[in-house]
Amino acid sequence: MTDFSEWFHNILEEAEIIDDRYPVKGMNVWQPQGFKIRKYTLEILRNILDKTHEEVLFPMLIPEDELAKEAIHVKGFEEEVYWITHGGLTELNKKLALRPTSETAMYPMFSLWVRSHTDLPMRFYQIVNTFRYETKHTRPLIRVREITTFKEAHTVHATEEECEEEVQNAVKIYKQFFDMLGIPYMISKRPQWDKFPGAKYTVAFDTILPDGKALQIGTVHNLDQTFAKTFDITYETEEGDHKYVYQTCYGISDRVIASIIGIHGDEKGLCLPPAVAPYQVVIVPIIFKKGAEEVLEFCRNIEAKLKSAGLRVHFDDRDIRAGKKFYEHEMRGVPLRMEIGPRDIENKNAVVFRRDKLEKDTISIESDDFIDEIKSTLSNITHDMREKAWGSFNKHLRDAETVEEAAREIEKNMGIVTFHWCGNEACGKELEEKVRVDILGVRESKSETYKMPLTEITKEEIDLLQEEGAAARECINCGKPSTCRTMIAKTY
Numbered sequence: 192m193t194d195f196s197e198w199f200h201n202i203l204e205e206a207e208i209i210d211d212r213y214p215v216k217g218m219n220v221w222q223p224q225g226f227k228i229r230k231y232t233l234e235i236l237r238n239i240l241d242k243t244h245e246e247v248l249f250p251m252l253i254p255e256d257e258l259a260k261e262a263i264h265v266k267g268f269e270e271e272v273y274w275i276t277h278g279g280l281t282e283l284n285k286k287l288a289l290r291p292t293s294e295t296a297m298y299p300m301f302s303l304w305v306r307s308h309t310d311l312p313m314r315f316y317q318i319v320n321t322f323r324y325e326t327k328h329t330r331p332l333i334r335v336r337e338i339t340t341f342k343e344a345h346t347v348h349a350t351e352e353e354c355e356e357e358v359q360n361a362v363k364i365y366k367q368f369f370d371m372l373g374i375p376y377m378i379s380k381r382p383q384w385d386k387f388p389g390a391k392y393t394v395a396f397d398t399i400l401p402d403g404k405a406l407q408i409g410t411v412h413n414l415d416q417t418f419a420k421t422f423d424i425t426y427e428t429e430e431g432d433h434k435y436v437y438q439t440c441y442g443i444s445d446r447v448i449a450s451i452i453g454i455h456g457d458e459k460g461l462c463l464p465p466a467v468a469p470y471q472v473v474i475v476p477i478i479f480k481k482g483a484e485e486v487l488e489f490c491r492n493i494e495a496k497l498k499s500a501g502l503r504v505h506f507d508d509r510d511i512r513a514g515k516k517f518y519e520h521e522m523r524g525v526p527l528r529m530e531i532g533p534r535d536i537e538n539k540n541a542v543v544f545r546r547d548k549l550e551k552d553t554i555s556i557e558s559d560d561f562i563d564e565i566k567s568t569l570s571n572i573t574h575d576m577r578e579k580a581w582g583s584f585n586k587h588l589r590d591a592e593t594v595e596e597a598a599r600e601i602e603k604n605m606g607i608v609t610f611h612w613c614g615n616e617a618c619g620k621e622l623e624e625k626v627r628v629d630i631l632g633v634r635e636s637k638s639e640t641y642k643m644p645l646t647e648i649t650k651e652e653i654d655l656l657q658e659e660g661a662a663a664r665e666c667i668n669c670g671k672p673s674t675c676r677t678m679i680a681k682t683y
């Protein structure tokens with residue numbers, strides 16, 4: 192783990208997650224193991240979103256004139272858009288863009304769909320591939336040119352208040368999603384110069400990878416009425432007049448999988464949260480010449496019981512050394528391993544190995560109670576992995592009282608440094624220059640700093656308010672009164 196980037200690339204290959212030998216830069220192949228982790232991750236996301244959203248699917252190609260309608264938006268993406276110019280040998284009379292994100296694909300249709308206030312609110316999402324001609328150094332899952340797992344939600348509201356409320360609902364959805372994956376995060380409002388093109392403001396989730404660099408893993412944008420005016424999305428009020436709608440959109444990508452791999456992984460390889468593990472339990476028989484058949488038979492029985500209890504179980508009966516199986520399943524991050532040999536059958540026990548703590552324990556398999564024991568061990572693993580990840584995350588967070596201290600902290604330990612700032616763009620840009628890192632944003636949440644995330648989120652928790660008492664402090668760069676606490680970090 193000393194060289195995280197090398198570790199990350201190696202494990203993607205060794206655990207057969209992604210094959211990055213595909214002959215287009217920034218575009219990679221999901222291999223079966225990786226595809227399963229992605230599938231289970233998306234299952235969790237859909238279960239949350241489907242409570243309040245409708246899943247849809249829009250065309251990938253966007254006519255040039257639609258993309259160009261929203262000037263700030265298209266300006267923000269003009270260097271990243273891939274273009275289609277031909278259909279076979281025929282030159283198209285209108286260039287088509289490969290969607291970099293789908294506002295300009297969806298909103299001309301929303302203009303047709305939204306008629307009356309009774310149609311609102313609308314909440315849609317789609318999980319598609321999007322294309323961005325990233326010019327910075329591409330990296331599998333982290334910075335790709337085909338974003339294969341792009342979940343984009345787009346919501347439509349009658350009032351500004353409801354739109355603000357939706358931003359907080361989206362923050363809550365992302366907190367629940369990342370909490371279930373044990374991924375720690377910092378929530379902040381991006382500075383105006385780093386918000387989504389066309390948005391009024393952007394709230395971002397950043398996590399920190401083992402090398403101390405921050406990774407933006409999700410964003411929520413309040414689009415206000417900008418796109419409504421550009422695409423003429425209006426609704427008839429009860430009184431019969433017409434008003435523009437208010438909108439939000441919020442997205443996450445393959446970076447979620449990168450975070451699961453990078454944050455929970457260790458020297459032995461992957462360490463997967465049970466919720467996304469292709470196999471949650473692997474059974475390894477300890478075979479000797481004598482009684483081999485009996486052991487295999489017994490293991491098959493255990494496998495069947497765990498499977499019928501709804502667990503993803505794999506019985507590894509290959510004729511190779513147990514040690515080799517141990518190495519392989521630990522490298523693939525299987526959360527729990529059961530070892531069963533002749534003596535265990537006699538004593539009606541099984542050895543259980545937890546991948547996250549690398550510890551062995553013995554459980555009785557005398558009665559079927561062992562099934563609940565396995566299930567509760569898996570949920571303990573989920574909890575403990577999340578707690579461990581938050582522990583490392585908190586170590587990467589530090590406060591700084593001066594610019595020098597901020598620069599020194601970043602140089603020495605990377606991570607995220609928070610400090611008081613005046614909020615002025617020129618001062619912020621000067622500060623970024625001085626410490627040569629990006630200003631991530633203004634930490635808005637009033638909640639206690641990064642304590643264990645509550646799965647049940649209180650109102651205060653998502654109540655994005657300016658930090659109280661900041662005005663009593665001075666900006667560490669220009670000395671003017673501080674309006675907020677902000678953060679800097681070396682980012683991906």
Ligand SMILES: Nc1ncnc2c1ncn2[C@@H]1O[C@H](COS(=O)(=O)NC(=O)[C@@H](N)CS)[C@@H](O)[C@H]1O
Binds near residue numbers: 332334338344445
């Ligand atoms: N090149 C990329 N590779 C992987 N993930 C990316 C890439 N570019 C952006 N992302 C991820 O995608 C998320 C959403 O992208 S975005 O531009 O911020 N927002 C949107 O596109 C909005 N339409 C929200 S749906 C980002 O927060 C980031 O986590």
Ligand SMILES: [Mg+2]
Binds near residue numbers: 323
């Ligand atoms: Mg970008």
Ligand SMILES: [Zn+2]
Binds near residue numbers: 670
């Ligand atoms: Zn300042």
